[in-house]
Amino acid sequence: MRLTRFHWILGATLLAASLIGLRHGAPTRPAVAGAIAGLLSAGLAATLYASHCVDDSPLFVATWYTLATALVTAIGTLAGSRVLRF
Numbered sequence: 001m002r003l004t005r006f007h008w009i010l011g012a013t014l015l016a017a018s019l020i021g022l023r024h025g026a027p028t029r030p031a032v033a034g035a036i037a038g039l040l041s042a043g044l045a046a047t048l049y050a051s052h053c054v055d056d057s058p059l060f061v062a063t064w065y066t067l068a069t070a071l072v073t074a075i076g077t078l079a080g081s082r083v084l085r086f
């Protein structure tokens with residue numbers, strides 16, 4: 001459970017930074033841009049966390065990393081559709 005919380009917080013922080021960076025552009029599809037920012041943020045968070053995580057069993061990684069990635073991507077899609085409008 002600790003992985004999900006830390007991975008989500010790390011991903012949310014990176015997502016916020018990505019969305020702030022995307023606000024300076026003018027994406028034509030804000031929800032898609034938010035989803036891509038969410039995937040990028042989740043991938044970076046997973047990479048950073050995996051480099052320090054001692055539990056690397058395939059079932060653990062497949063379950064919790066996938067759930068955390070899906071959550072951050074969904075939040076990115078919703079936030080992108082609202083935050084990235086111009």
